[in-house]
Amino acid sequence: MTPDVLSPENPPGQVDLNKIENMFSEISPNYDLLNSVMSLGRHGFWRDCLSRRLLIKNPPGHFLDLATGTGDQLLSIKKFHPKSLLFGLDLAQSMLDLAKEKLQNAINNSAILEPMPTLILGDAIKPKLPAQSFDSITVSFGLRNVKAKKALYESVLNLLVPGARFLVLEVFFDPRSLLAPAHRWYLKKAIPFMAGQLFQSSTEAYEYLADSVLQFPHPERVIDDLLEAGFVRCDYQTYTFGVAAVIWGHKPL
């Protein structure tokens, strides 16, 4: 871990791309287990809730998953849209290597159908992909890591076909909730402690992830930003006592 990545001078919103990439490269071997711990085993259910809301304008569906990580959202989408053409983009090669292995195993075991999703190394803000080519674009547990959200929304609007849908899955901390003290303790204390014990590694990356959840705005604020960026017909649905939400908006026709 680069020592200055997570210092108080570098709160999550200020961390640059190289540092984000280094951090995810470091935790990539433990990422899937961490996701299960952080979501109390619910992330698979939340992913399926997002996959059910994908919009297909041109069958069998062209979907792009930004900040795709180890590919779990792509697997979920394939379950609901087996013949769709899928693209997953991420900044960290080590996360994509794990995604490739996981997706190839799923194809070999007939858990999902070919074609294999195309995995692309790159920045979600400057993807080298043709404009107006996707029916839906998704980002799961990744929006809170992107500093330049306005630029990301512009890029998504450029890549979607008119009328197509952008979907975000995120976990949220609601300070007004009755569960807030327990949730804060779980994020700030329990997760870094468990990660340190389970993975025998530095707890800094896990503290960063906890802070990124605590600092991420409420879904209604995210919707305000989407509307301001030019999306229309935006809404959201919460799950598991409001801890997770799927948020969506459409590119105007």
Ligand SMILES: C[S@@+](CC[C@H](N)C(=O)[O-])C[C@H]1O[C@@H](n2cnc3c(N)ncnc32)[C@H](O)[C@@H]1O
């Ligand atoms: C918390 S993980 C989420 C991974 C995956 N979407 C999931 O559902 O498990 C965040 C991912 O975002 C990626 N990431 C962060 N900033 C990015 C950017 N600007 N462009 C592309 N990927 C990015 C990281 O490399 C990491 O794999």
